[in-house]
Amino acid sequence: MGRGKIEIKRIENTSNRQVTYSKRKNGILKKAKEITVLCDAQISLIIFGSSGKLHEYISPSTTLIDVLDKYQRASGKTLWDAKHENLSNEIDRVKKENDSMQIELRHLEGEDISSLNYKELIALENALENGLNDVRQKQMEVHSMFKRNSKILEEQNKELNFLMQQHLAEGERMLGQWI
Structure with a gap:
């Protein structure tokens, strides 16, 4: 006794649809593998489920690019x-x-x-020396900027101390007048 015919239409029940998808996907992947082995056919099968998940099979004797190139030549369609x-x-x-x-x-x-050969080693040495010179130059720039900033801060500190001494002297003079 054979199977009964089913009406081919979308399965409305999500759970039943997922089970059917999984079984039929596995079945078609199995058939693709079988036809590759039995008939020495070059197969490329790509399946995207409703969730967007990719399932694929490509015959071991080929690549996807080769199959797509053959398809493009045979069908005349530009991929x-x-x-x-x-x-x-x-x-x-x-x-x-x-x-x-x-x-x-x-x-x-x-x-x-x-x-590396001799010429490549010399070129590498020159590149490293140039890089080292650049690093030293940048280091000197940073050092001089640090010294310049230190002098500026020192001068500002002296100026603030002078102003503070003036305010203290002014405060003492004012306090002396009130007493």
Whole structure:
């Protein structure tokens, strides 16, 4: 005896709908894996549930990009254009630049320098010397600013002491007149 036919329409009960979704999602993922193994097919399956959660399966013998490229060629539909390709290339370029900068930073910190050749070591030494000179120059600027501020504070302190002495003398004179 076979299963009875069901009417294909939205399941109104939230709990029943979630159970059905979970079972059918697992079933379709299982079928995708089976067809990949049995028929050597290249499969890419992407499922977004009502909550927005992503479930995916991609055949081990391919990548999502390869499947999408094949789809684009076979269907004639444009999934992305030259602008997106340029953005992808720009992302790759920035990633490489970032990697390069991280390596350079490690070298400046004295790490991984055994792999550098003589010219690279000389360039690194020059960069470090220039950086050290910049730090010393900034240190001197801060030191002179500190000395200048100290002198200003010292002069202001003397001026305030003088004014305080004048007020005290004036107060004593006034007190002497009242007595």
